[in-house]
Amino acid sequence: MTISNVYKRMIQVEAKKLTNSVNLKIFTTSTNLQESVKMLEVMEIYKKATNGLIKTEEYRFETNSELAKKYNIQQAPAILLVNSEDDPIIRYLAVPSAAKIQPFVETLKVFTGAPNYYENAIKEKLDKINPSVIKLLITDYCAYCSTIISICSLFTLASEGKLQTDIIDIMTFPEIGEQYEVTTVPTLVINEDKIIVGNVNAEELLYEILNKSIRIKN
Amino acid sequence: MFNIDMEGINAEKTYDLIVLGGGPTAIGCAIYAARFAMDVLIIGKVFGGLIATTHVVENYPGITSTSGQGLMEMFKDHLNSLSIPYISDEIRSIERIDDHFVLHSFFQKFKAKSVVIATGSERKKLGIPGEEEFSGRGVSYCATCDGPFYKDKRVCVIGGSDSAAKEALFLSQNVKKVFIVYRGEEIRAEPINKKRVEDNEKIEIIYKTNITEIKGDNNVKSVIFDNGKEFEIDGVFIEVGSNPNSGLAKRIGVKTNEKDEIIINRKSETNVAGIFAAGDVADAPFKQAITGVAEGVIAAYSAFDYVKEINIEY
Numbered sequence: 193m194t195i196s197n198v199y200k201r202m203i204q205v206e207a208k209k210l211t212n213s214v215n216l217k218i219f220t221t222s223t224n225l226q227e228s229v230k231m232l233e234v235m236e237i238y239k240k241a242t243n244g245l246i247k248t249e250e251y252r253f254e255t256n257s258e259l260a261k262k263y264n265i266q267q268a269p270a271i272l273l274v275n276s277e278d279d280p281i282i283r284y285l286a287v288p289s290a291a292k293i294q295p296f297v298e299t300l301k302v303f304t305g306a307p308n309y310y311e312n313a314i315k316e317k318l319d320k321i322n323p324s325v326i327k328l329l330i331t332d333y334c335a336y337c338s339t340i341i342s343i344c345s346l347f348t349l350a351s352e353g354k355l356q357t358d359i360i361d362i363m364t365f366p367e368i369g370e371q372y373e374v375t376t377v378p379t380l381v382i383n384e385d386k387i388i389v390g391n392v393n394a395e396e397l398l399y400e401i402l403n404k405s406i407r408i409k410n
Numbered sequence: 411m412f413n414i415d416m417e418g419i420n421a422e423k424t425y426d427l428i429v430l431g432g433g434p435t436a437i438g439c440a441i442y443a444a445r446f447a448m449d450v451l452i453i454g455k456v457f458g459g460l461i462a463t464t465h466v467v468e469n470y471p472g473i474t475s476t477s478g479q480g481l482m483e484m485f486k487d488h489l490n491s492l493s494i495p496y497i498s499d500e501i502r503s504i505e506r507i508d509d510h511f512v513l514h515s516f517f518q519k520f521k522a523k524s525v526v527i528a529t530g531s532e533r534k535k536l537g538i539p540g541e542e543e544f545s546g547r548g549v550s551y552c553a554t555c556d557g558p559f560y561k562d563k564r565v566c567v568i569g570g571s572d573s574a575a576k577e578a579l580f581l582s583q584n585v586k587k588v589f590i591v592y593r594g595e596e597i598r599a600e601p602i603n604k605k606r607v608e609d610n611e612k613i614e615i616i617y618k619t620n621i622t623e624i625k626g627d628n629n630v631k632s633v634i635f636d637n638g639k640e641f642e643i644d645g646v647f648i649e650v651g652s653n654p655n656s657g658l659a660k661r662i663g664v665k666t667n668e669k670d671e672i673i674i675n676r677k678s679e680t681n682v683a684g685i686f687a688a689g690d691v692a693d694a695p696f697k698q699a700i701t702g703v704a705e706g707v708i709a710a711y712s713a714f715d716y717v718k719e720i721n722i723e724y
């Protein structure tokens with residue numbers, strides 16, 4: 193078993209909150225075999241805990257390059273949540289364990305119909321929201337990351353395709369952390385342009401995607 | 411760790427009690443309120459509070475040793491077992507309307523008959539040149555979060571408190587060398603942590619020194635001491651205490667002391683009827699998770715009494 197019993201139990205408790213079924217696509221790779229195996233094992237725990245409400249399609253990155261290209265997957269392992277148009281809207285380049293468990297389940301819940309706290313605020317401003325890809329660089333030991341994963345994911349789900357969020361564990365993908373010279377988590381990269389370091393709240397993120405100025409803080 | 415779970419949340423109803431905060435104080439308070447059969451909602455900006463940023467907690471009775479996040483996970487389990495709703499949001503203002511309170515966030519409005527303010531404190535900044543500029547590029551306020559990025563590097567911790575000592579101890583597991591830079595003559599850590607610092611070969615304490623500037627190019631490269639010396643360093647961890655998050659309370663007339671801490675009595679009451687406060691935001695001289703929890707629990711009991719007394723649909 194690659195994850196601790198504490199997290200296994202957390203998954204079992206959280207996953208029970210899911211009431212509708214959801215399909216996820218998983219890309220694994222032999223170049224990152226350890227994390228790929230861990231991701232599959234963790235997803236098995238989720239699947240069991242939800243009595244099969246979570247369904248997964250598994251693809252090997254190396255042998256499904258066309259599909260990977262279609263979903264813009266350059267690294268694996270990755271989990272994809274795709275919308276009805278088959279566009280990936282939320283991608284986890286991260287094993288959904290530890291601090292990611294609760295936001296992951298919450299995202300699936302909202303994706304399958306549970307109310308979204310930010311729905312009204314996002315819908316109201318939808319025409320002013322710039323289409324954006326948000327890369328959220330996190331680690332498991334970051335105390336603030338769980339909340340920002342939730343905020344980005346729920347914004348994305350309410351955005352009718354205008355937003356896409358990538359949740360990237362930079363301990364699993366250190367090269368991505370190095371690319372953005374990350375020394376503080378969470379770090380948000382919006383449209384490969386703006387880098388926001390530290391703990392950002394929902395209101396500040398909303399301003400950012402509305403292209404207003406943002407107060408950057410820790 | 412904690413999220414925007416809409417389940418069990420109803421913006422239309424008037425809660426018996428809304429607890430503001432996501433740290434140990436708020437959770438302790440809400441657990442007791444739920445057991446008093448109060449209709450309680452917790453609203454906190456970030457779940458976990460300050461304690462979740464420390465790598466080890468060894469002074470919470472019943473738990474010999476765990477991480478701050480680990481402790482808060484246990485708190486979360488306890489919350490879940492009582493089905494207490496939690497919402498992750500920041501309350502911007504509180505107004506009194508007749509005999510209840512309306513709490514406003516950017517996204518939502520909530521109503522409550524009583525409010526416990528457990529908003530803790532915000533890390534203090536040094537306010538020196540380079541601090542803002544290099545924030546996230548070598549300047550950090552959380553060793554547990556960012557320490558692992560400094561493997562085999564030289565870092566300094568600014569401050570002389572127990573928290574500063576613990577941050578230095580955590581950092582020493584990974585980095586090449588930690589310098590504690592402290593303006594005083596002796597660090598104020600708990601004796602057990604002071605001894606650990608003294609025994610740790612990777613930690614060196616530089617006494618009677620302030621830093622006046624942080625310098626670098628892309629990332630931090632050095633700090634300037636108040637004796638003019640330039641000191642090469644890769645990371646600066648600032649741990650110089652914190653300021654209470656009491657602005658929200660002050661705006662509705664809650665009294666604070668000269669340190670901006672909310673003045674409470676032994677029942678965790680403030681000067682405003684129906685508003686209680688507890689934990690790091692309040693005026694106790696010694697602030698820890700356990701003391702915050704205790705004040706939070708007392709606040710829950712006082713709020714219970716208060717709501718019973720005003721007897722609005724209760």
Ligand SMILES: Cc1cc2nc3c(=O)[nH]c(=O)nc-3n(C[C@H](O)[C@H](O)[C@H](O)COP(=O)(O)OP(=O)(O)OC[C@H]3O[C@@H](n4cnc5c(N)ncnc54)[C@H](O)[C@@H]3O)c2cc1C
Nearest residue numbers: 431432433434435455456459460461501530689690698699
């Ligand atoms: C490095 C370090 C190590 C420590 N080690 C220990 C230890 O070993 N043992 C120990 O007992 N204590 C320790 N402490 C102290 C301990 O962390 C605090 O005493 C404790 O966290 C106080 O709890 P609190 O709930 O009152 O406040 P906090 O933990 O600060 O929580 C306040 C909460 O309120 C939220 N909030 C703020 N404003 C708003 C708003 N407007 N609306 C909604 N929510 C808001 C914040 O997001 C936060 O979640 C340590 C502190 C530090 C910094």
